[in-house]
Structure formats: C-alpha cells, structure tokens
Amino acid sequence: MPELPEVETVRRGIAPVLEGRRLHRVLQRRDDLRIPFPARFSARLQGQQVTAVARRAKYLTIALDGGETLLVHLGMSGRFVIQPGGAGGNRFEAHDHVVLDTDAGDRLVFNDPRRFGLMTLVPTSDLAAAPQLAGLGPEPLSDEFTGEVLAAALKGRKTTLKAALLDQKVVAGLGNIYVSEALHRAGLSPKRLAGSVGAARAHRLAAAIRAVLMDAVAAGGSSLKDYVQADGTLGYFQHSFRVYDRADHPCPTKGCGGTVRHMVQNGRSTYYCPRCQK
DNA sequence: CTTACGGCCTGTACGC
C-alpha cells in the first residue's frame, strides 16, 4: 500500500489512539521483520508515553517520553489495525507481528505478510541523523520543496526521470504509483533523461507532485487489495488514477486523444501517455 | 560518486 499518501493516512488514523497514551503492554511476536527488532524492544516501549505521531517520507515516527522514537516503515504490505477496547483478546491473525495495548484499553496491531517493513528505536534528539532518515530528500508537501530544489536534484543525472523520482534522495515519499501519476499531470515522459529537466519543467513537475499527493491524502490514499486506514475504511484515490494500471484506456488529458501505455523500467511497471508526455 | 540488478517475503491472479 504505502507511498506518502497512504503512510500519512495511517498516521492520521493511529495518532488519536496513541498520542498522550501510555503503552501499557507490548507484544512482539517474532524476532525480525526486514531487519531484526532492536534489543529489548518491547521492554523499551512498555510504560512509555507517546508524545507525538509524525511522518518523514514513508516512515512513521512515534516519539516517546523516555527519549526514544519508534521508527516504523510499512514496506509493501504493512498495516496497522485498530482494535478499540482491545477487541480481539488473545486471538491473532497470520502475520500479526507487533501488538501495542494502550492505557486507554485500545489495541494497535501491526500486520505485515511480506515483512518488508521495519520497526526500530532511535534517539529522538538525533532523529534526522537516524540511518534510515539521514539521506532523504525534501518533503514534497513542505515549503522546502520547490521547482528550484527539484531542478538542482535532477541536474546532471543520467538515469530516466521515472527512476530519479523513485530515488528518495531526490524527493522523499514518492513510489511507483505516484511517480506515474505526477509525470502524467506534468506532461513529462518517464523515459526522459532526468538531467534534461530544466527550471521551467522542474517547476511544473514539482507542482504536479504536490497536487497529486495532496489529492491522494485528501482521498485517504489508494486501496488496491488491502485497506489502508487503520479503522478499516477504504481510501478511494485509486478511482482517480489517470494512468496507473490503466493500460489501453484513453488518455484523460483533455483533447489529447492518446492511449495509456504500459512499460517496464528498471524492473517496475510504468504507465504513461506517449502522446501528451514529452 | 552514480546506476542497474538481484534478493528479500507472501499472497494472488492467471494460464494450462
């Protein structure tokens, strides 16, 4: 599920359950996800009060009053399920890996079949220096992300524009879906050399990235197979895809008349309109 | 430094 809009949607869903609450009991049901859990993981969480639930790129950052921050990545298939009042008892589903019970009696279950996600603990004082966060590019919905900044990040790059936008050092939070969507909105070809994007195109592209992410966040993200929101409701941005997973459909650009095509770049699907994306 | 690729995992959809 998770690109920036889906992670932001998860953040908004779990924040009311966690913020200000104390973690009354923490259950860790296996030794690792993509990486091992840190030493004494559940003990370090237990008894801590959650001071803030924030997001950086596709990471959730759950700050605790003892000075550590729980860093969570959802990988490809990670999700949080809220069980109000601890509904569920001692019964768990397959791939329920971590269980957080709050002092309000609510339960948050982290479930991740593919285990590409991760959970670790980092010092809150050096959060930005955490290895997972240190190299990330600008937040696309922040004021720091401008056409000038994007142009500078793309300058001199020899790879395709599609591959460059998937690089989290260029801009943080885009994934395979929203890169295709943003490039279509900007009228730029995914095959274009990243370094060929100058000031004017970078300005257009930055605006398109912001717009598609804001629209998707407003829709609660995209739900393909899984549901995204922790309360089980569905995001609906998938109904607004202009090109992603829409091969052979008419291009939605007004007056274009082209047809959406599928291709594979660096082993990943790209969808685009050869007619209006140059 | 940059870039491309394989691997990590499980679930699902599809063709035979």
Next chain:
DNA sequence: TGCGTACAGGCCGTAA
C-alpha cells in the same frame, strides 16, 4: 481441481 509462473505499493547490498 491443482500446479506452476509472474507480478505486486519498497528498499538495500553489491558490482560495474
């Protein structure tokens, strides 16, 4: 029905 294959929203280590 069963079985094999390909593919899926991400990221990292390695090699060139």
